[in-house]
Amino acid sequence: MRYTYRLFQQILQLIQRHGLNTRQLHDLAGWTVVVTLALKTGNVQAKDNPVNTSLWTPQPSMSTTYKTSPPIPSQELLDRNLKYAEGHQPKVGDANFGHMPDTAIICCQDCRLNPTKQLGLADFDTAIIRNAAGAVTELTRSILIAQRWGTKHFVVIKHSDCGYFQITGKHLIIEDFKARAKDPNAIDAVVDKLLDLDPPKLSVDDLVLHDVNYLKESPLIFPETKITGWVFDDHTGKIRQVV
Template identity: 30%
Template sequence: MIDTDELAKRNAEFADGGSFGNLKLLPSGGLTVIGCVDPRVDPSDVLGLELGEAAVIRNVGGRVTPATLRTLEMLSKVVQARTGGPRPGAVHYVVLHHSDCGITDLAAFPELLADYFDVPAGDLDAKAVTEPAAAVRVDVGILKQKLPAGAFVSGLVYDVATGLIDIVVAPARVET
C-alpha cells in the first residue's frame, strides 16, 4: 500500500522539479480527455501528454454520462469566468475507452448501470457497455449533440495488451 508518507515524498520530488510553475488553468493543448478510472489507462501516459496540456475527466468506463455532461458544463463556466467568453482557440474532446474494461463486468447489474447512465434498464443495450468501440461511437455521438459548434470530437480505444490506441472516430468538428 502506498501511504501518505510515500505520497509526501513523491510530491516533494515533483515540487523540486518546478515544471508546474508557469502552467495556466486552461489546457495548453486545447484538449479534454474523458477516460476510465482503470489504473492501467492513465490518459496522460497512454497519450504521451505533458502536465498542463489537457483536462482529464475520469469515471467508470470513461463514459459520457449525465454527470460527465454536468462536469463539462461546469468547466465551460470556469472558462467563461476566466476569459470572459468561450475557450479561445481550437478545442478537442477525446473519448478514450479501453479493452478489458471493468465496466463490462457491470452488465450483470443492469439496475446499477441504468442509474449510472440515467436511463431505464431496458435502454442499456443502446449504451454498448460490453463493446468498447461501439461505446466510443455512442459517447462521441452524445458529445456531438451537447458541445458547442466548432469543437472537435474524436474517439479512441486503447488496447491494454499492446499499449496501442485505435482511432474509432476520427476528429470531426461539431456542426450547428
C-alpha cells in the same frame, strides 16, 4: 535594428521548424520582448546571444514512476511528495487560466489508463476528465466547465478490458449495495441512472460511437467543438481511432 531583424528571422525559422504549441508561443513572446528591449538599450548583442531553443524543447514529465505505492497516509507518501516538490514547476493564476489547453480527454477512471504517459503528452497540454467507463452522460458539469475554459476538442477514449464489460446487469450492483450500505434503500433514488446501456450487448467500439454521438447531438456542446473517439488496447498498449 539589424540585430533585432536577424533575431526575429531566427525565431520565425524555429517556429516553422518545431511547430510550437500555445503555451510555448506565449513563453517565446515574452522572451522576445525582453531580448528586444535589451537590444534597444544596448545591454546585449544578438550575435553574442543566439536564440535559446530550450524554450520549446520537450520537457520530461514531472512524474516519477515507482514500483509500489506508499500507504495513504504515511511518512513515505510525504517524503515522495517532498522529492517531487523539489522540481515542481508551478503554473498558477494568469499563467494557467489565460492559457488553458484546448483539448480534453474523456476516459475511464481505471488506473491502467494513463493518457499523459501512453500518448506521450507534455505536462499541462491536455485536460483529463475521468469517471467509470468514461461515460459522457455523467459528465455534464465537467464538460461545461472545460468549454468555459477553452476546450475545443473532446477526445473520447475507451479501453478494451474495461470493467464495464464485466457487469452483467445493474441488479448485481443494487444487491451488493443493499447488503453493505448504511441505508440499503438509498440506492432506489438513483437506480435508473446506474447503467444507461447494456454492456454485454455492446462492443468497445459501440461504446465509443455511442458517447461521440451523444456529445455531437447534445445542445450543450458548442457547434465548433470537435469530437473524436478512440480505443486503447490494454493488451498491446496501442491506440486506434474509431471516429
